[in-house]
Amino acid sequence: MNDSQNRVLIIGLDGATWDVLDPWMRDGTLPHLARLRDKGSWGVLRSTIPPVTAPAWSSFMTGKKPGKHGVFHFIRLFEEEKAGTASQFVSAETLRSPAIWDVLGHHDRMVGLINIPLTYPPRPVNGFMISGLLTPKHAKIFTYPPELSGCLTDYQIDLDRFAGKTPYQDEFDEGSTTPTLEFLGEFRSMLEKRARASLDLIGLRPWDFFMVVFTGPDRLGHYFWNYHAPVNPESDNPELTDGVRRYYIRLDEIVGELVERAGRDTNILVMSDHGMGPVPPKQIHIATWLQQQGWLTARARRAAVPGPDIILARLRIGRDRLGRVMKWVPGLLKSRVVRRTINDRALAVDEQRSMAYSVPIFFNVTGIRLNVKGEAARKAAVQNLERNLSRISDPDTGKQVITEVFPGREYYSGVAAERVPDLIAIADPQYCFKHALGFYSSIVTGRQDVRGPAKHRMEGIFMARGKGIPVRTEPVRSVHLEDIAPTALHLMGLPVPSDMDGRILTEIFSSQYNRSRPVAYEEPRGFWPNPVRPEFSSNAMSAEDEAIIENQLRSLGYLE
Known part of the structure; x- marks a missing residue:
């Protein structure tokens, strides 16, 4: 000693x-x-x-x-x-x-x-x-x-x-x-x-x-x-x-x-x-945003009956608004059938055909992987995504909700970083990322299921x-x-x-x-x-x- x-x-x-x-x-x-x-x-x-x-x-x-x-x-x-x-x-x-x-x-x-x-x-x-x-x-x-x-x-x-x-x-x-x-x-x-x-x-x-x-x-x-x-x-x-x-x-x-x-x-x-x-009260539908921006491709639903998101889209009712109605009806949320319907996804992400798709990392941290060939094309894609991700805003407040966007290798450099995502995006902690595709009233919505106090x-x-x-x-x-x-x-x-x-x-x-x-x-x-x-x-x-x-x-x- x-x-x-x-x-x-x-x-x-x-x-x-x-x-x-x-x-x-x-x-x-x-x-x-x-x-x-x-x-x-x-x-x-x-x-x-x-x-x-x-x-x-x-x-x-x-x-x-x-x-x-x-x-x-x-x-x-x-x-x-x-x-x-x-x-x-x-x-x-x-x-x-x-x-x-x-x-x-x-x-x-x-x-x-x-x-x-x-x-x-x-x-x-x-x-x-x-x-x-x-x-x-x-x-x-x-x-x-x-x-x-x-x-x-x-x-x-x-x-x-x-x-x-x-x-x-x-x-x-x-x-x-x-x-x-x-x-x-x-x-x-x-x-x-x-x-x-x-x-x-x-x-x-x-x-x-x-x-x-x-x-x-x-x-x-x-x-x-x-x-x-x-x-x-x-x-x-x-x-x-x-x-x-x-x-x-x-x-x-x-x-x-x-x-x-x-x-x-x-x-x-x-x-x-x-x-x-505190737990974030709002969410960012990042997969849906990527789809709307033309980066993400969804798999076709193989079912005789249209999925709930297709029906909701026709009715112009977002899942987030439907969720509020469900909570207002006493006992409806306890129905396993209703909960299964709410959780059912009409569309799944086709990672192979998508030019970009999201990777869950943490509640307010997401990765973005690119399927873009050519150095110049990849550089342009990164710049485009960095610019537009930073512009996502909360429709209720006008506030920009993503605080940091940077290349994955910029932070995750080293011998263990072979498979890190191409981009990392960090949201304000009042927001979390949602990675499932669905029809919503906005890219940024309130959370229906707020779990955990912190x-x-x-x-x-x-x-x-x-x-x-x-x-x-x-x-x-x-x-x-x-x-x-x-x-x-x-x-x-x-x-x-x-x-x-x-x-x-x-x-x-x-x-x-x-x-x-x-x-x-x-x-x-x-x-x-x-x-x-x-x-x-x-x-x-x-x-x-x-x-x-x-x-x-x-x-x-x-x-x-």
């Missing part, structure tokens, strides 16, 4: 957002987090595209964008289906790049890692690791060294009881989960178990780099967003609102205890992988306190997830691998610190201890484990 002034403690608050934390930090509800911000540097931390847990934490741990590390979503998003593929879900084995703990291992620095998503199956580190999200429920070995698993007799990685249910589904759906104090209490219990393990291990084990991720802010965002007082002070359930507030108070106390046990000279980083915000946002949180980090009253700008790993290595007095996409956040340090510790880089050393390939435990994921994980991801809105 090295000089404590070169030690780093990273506290991850999955899904944390300034929209919730800032008001509570200002009014004294969260004094420990407020103290960290008041004594150092802070800002908005921009997540990955899309802002999903799996690629986000992967970008943090590797210092690279998804095009280099190979994780684009919880599923193998841009990979072609291959015979014999073990799982559609990503895991630690999916990562193509070394993590920051590999770099630290090569420099003989000891690490302690707790609950970081996408660290299962566990592999050797110079220290210890407890795996995080996507660890199978029945995994007997979820740590390195393996014997540590047997010591964690009262530890819980995630909540399983409600894994197959989706929060706040419409009343006709029997798979909904109603927010209750009991449910909130289970999250609180899981927090306490994580805290006990973290506080014990930070004091008992030697370390130079210690990290723990608390998933509560994300889970409470998905299930209890409407009971976060800073974003909804007029809650319909004061008890739940108070319960959420007390959860955050306890989380803040745990942060304070971790900081105290780490020692006064330890450098502290607090971060989230993404932010949270969705991920690009804007996460970042705080840094430590040697050479002066107090800042204004937020630091342009902080990205991939910047955290190189900045942590710099704080530890180590060179940064030259293939990392992230940068050292030199602006958070004093000029004297920057002069005394110049930025240094080194050639990548690969994985640890075997530089060529990582060595994983032999834990295989069973079909039952995969089904449980799929239900869990669906319940959180990560899979459609």
Whole structure:
């Protein structure tokens, strides 16, 4: 173990957002987090595209964008289906790049890692690791060294009881989960178990780099967003609102205890992988827009009876307006026949004959694939689509709804980017993309089926306190997830691998610190201890484990 002034403690608050934390930090509800911000540097931390847990934490741990590390979503998003593929879900084995703990291992620095998503199956580190999200429920070995698993007799990685249910589904759906104090209490219990393990291990084990991720802010965002007082002070359930507030108070106390046990000279980083915000009330019918613009071709419907969209088009009644009528008629939505009719699609996309078609990525992120031959023709198509996508507007407000359009390789560059879409479009988070063809009253319409109280946002949180980090009253700008790993290595007095996409956040340090510790880089050393390939435990994921994980991801809105 090295000089404590070169030690780093990273506290991850999955899904944390300034929209919730800032008001509570200002009014004294969260004094420990407020103290960290008041004594150092802070800002908005921009997540990955899309802002999903799996690629986000992967970008943090590797210092690279998804095009280099190979994780684009919880599923193998841009990979072609291959015979014999073990799982559609990503895991630690999916990562193509070394993590920051590999770099630290090569420099003989000891690490302690707790609950970081996408660290299962566990592999050797110079220290210890407890795996995080996507660890199978029945995994007997979820740590390195393996014997540590047997010591964690009262530890819980995630909540399983409600894994197959989706929060706040419409009343006709029997798979909904109603927010209750009991449910909130289970999250609180899981927090306490994580805290006990973290506080014990930070004091008992030697370390130079210690990290723990608390998933509560994300889970409470998905299930209890409407009971976060800073974003909804007029809650319909004061008890739940108070319960959420007390959860955050306890989380803040745990942060304070971790900081105290780490020692006064330890450098502290607090971060989230993404932010949270309300579910989008409107949708953009991107496939229908592409069809109307002449880019997308639909397959002919092979049926004796015309499909519902053909009938609706003749009547000039959009699906969105029909949906409102259905909701106004009591009990009609409960009819399976009616719901099947509403969900039936008269037309399907013919990807082979289309010049362009959409690829779902995230609720407000879509890809566009082109079937255009010739470099000049492709360039013209890209320019045309970029220009016209940016012009799509909300008929109710006149507001342009797509905020960013850019070539896929512009962001997803790297060895894992062979199959990325030609274009990426990001919508204002008040809108989501709809990829099914249908007849609608407008390209932008209101959503009939608003599920879940919260969705991920690009804007996460970042705080840094430590040697050479002066107090800042204004937020630091342009902080990205991939910047955290190189900045942590710099704080530890180590060179940064030259293939990392992230940068050292030199602006958070004093000029004297920057002069005394110049930025240094080194050639990548690969994985640890075997530089060529990582060595994983032999834990295989069973079909039952995969089904449980799929239900869990669906319940959180990560899979459609």
